[in-house]
Amino acid sequence: MRFATYEYEGVERAGVVRDGVVHPLPEQVTVLTLVEQEALYAAGAEALSAASELTVAQVRLLPPLKPPSIRDFVGFEAHIEGVSKSLDGLEHVPQEWYRAPNFYFTNPHAAYGAHDDVPVPAGCSVLDFELEVGAVIGRSGRDLTPEQAREHIVGYLVFNDWSARDLQKPEKNLGLGFSKGKDFANTLGPYLVTADEVEDRRDPDGFLDLEMTVTLNGELIGRDTLANVSWTFEEMIAYASRDAWVRPGDVLGSGTCGWGALAEHWGRLGERTPPPLTPGDEVELTVERLGTLRNQVVPGRADVYLPRARKRGRTPRP
Template identity: 35%
Template sequence: MKIATYLYEGLEGLGFVVGKWIYPISKTNPTYPATMAQFLDGGAESMQILQESYDRITTSKQNHEGTLAIEEVSFMAPVPHPKSLRDAYAFRQHVATSRRNRGLDMIPEFDKFPVFYFSNHQAIVGPGDVYCMPQHFEKLDFELEVAIVINKRGKNIAAKDADQYIAGYMIMNDFSARALQMEEMKLSLGPAKGKDFATAIGPWLVTKDELLPFKIPAPTGHIGDAYNLQMTCSINGIQVSKGSFADMHWTFAEIIERISYGVEIYPGDVIGSGTVGTGCFLELNGTGKLHSPNYTEQWLSEGDEVTLEVTGLGQLHNTLVLQS
């Protein structure tokens, strides 16, 4: 299933995305979850109810009440009000290349455990405009990622059991103000102000059944679901980044195991994968300067249109707007 949170005539709705159409779930059955939060809180029971409804819609040739064309709605973040937001650091290529570009050896702790940090779950945005302050545009960057959302409460979860806590997957863009980030991290704390202004997710939540054709074995020595999904970023229609979700070193199952050690996780918690290899200008600029002293750095600017695309998950479009 593809499940979207959208605005129609000023009201928030939850709907199935089928081709170019939105099927409002509330029109399917008024007792069904009306918001993403209700769906996630319902866990496996809500998942089964909506899957049965989705199957009826996609196999029926009848018209359904309230069906909307995609052009009629504005997509919000699929999970507009997460309980929390964590971002991991799970792609070896990104970590190793970024460290090499700074003249540093690969850090051995990367292979010992998956690391993550907390970001601002109140600054989640969906497709559309992303408002940034002037200082954010000082080396403003994208980060090409995939995120999951949790729909089952748990604690001390073993990696072998962790995938059952995942409701689905979506694209994530962890916008980063690098000038602010690099300055504050000299104090060995953060990232904070370099990250807390906007994280985009969307355009919809894709449940695991949709990704079965892309499923592959986990990396050698690792546990959990893995998928072969191509990931790209384009700025103003020009592709600048290309990677693969298959290259994720730590699986989401292993990240959940780490996160949940001694700590409860809750339905509505969002967890990012971290940046795929080549998936940000910070890495690309470092590689470019390493190969040529005349390399011109690239950063995002006001008015830029940023498009992240991931196989099976769709396209996440954002436009950068200056907020004075």
């Protein structure tokens, strides 16, 4: 099933999408609530049993659910190589990367819908996209094994982890992780596609073989498969749940696929081709079986708030 959250005539609702038709769920029912109650399939079947004339073209798609948290992994070796060359001039993968699937927490309150305009963040002149797949947790768990983790995945969605590369660089030098270079936007959607819809694309090693493509202003510039990720989602979830809880609605990103971001192109080509995103550019990210995100970049705010640190003015007390 494909679950959507949408806006129609000024009202936000949730529904199930089949063949381009939106079958509304009862008022006040959210996708997250159904995930938390493990009632997604039953509610979806009931909604699909009722006729509907509402189409996807008539609504504004919002993020399918409001995730309590978003963990974003860096799971594709090819992406690490390309971006490393772009940032440091060396096409290499740190040995620490191979040790375990690394992730950071990003902003769950910065989500945009599948076709929303995305503004350039303040102070950014090197805007980039990142093509990923997100796994959505359907059941609470802690200290899970990979085998147990599979039963905790309720579905998947397409995830664009937008990046302000010029804001990232000074943040990287501080060693605390990303902040304003990342927390301004992520696109989730277009639907929450339940796990059973892609299970037949699992290869013998447990990886989902789903084609991932990105086009910029109508031109195809990147293609990969989710099967090239270095850890399965089950392995990533097991690692994330070590000494910690994963909760219903949490999103775990795969990391950017090979050729899934401009920075990777810049590193491999040695020049900024294609150039950083500017207002008017349209980015289209597609993952087989999961759908397409299509966002246009628009101008953002012009003012930049940068509170400078005060230098120490007196000797500290012992």
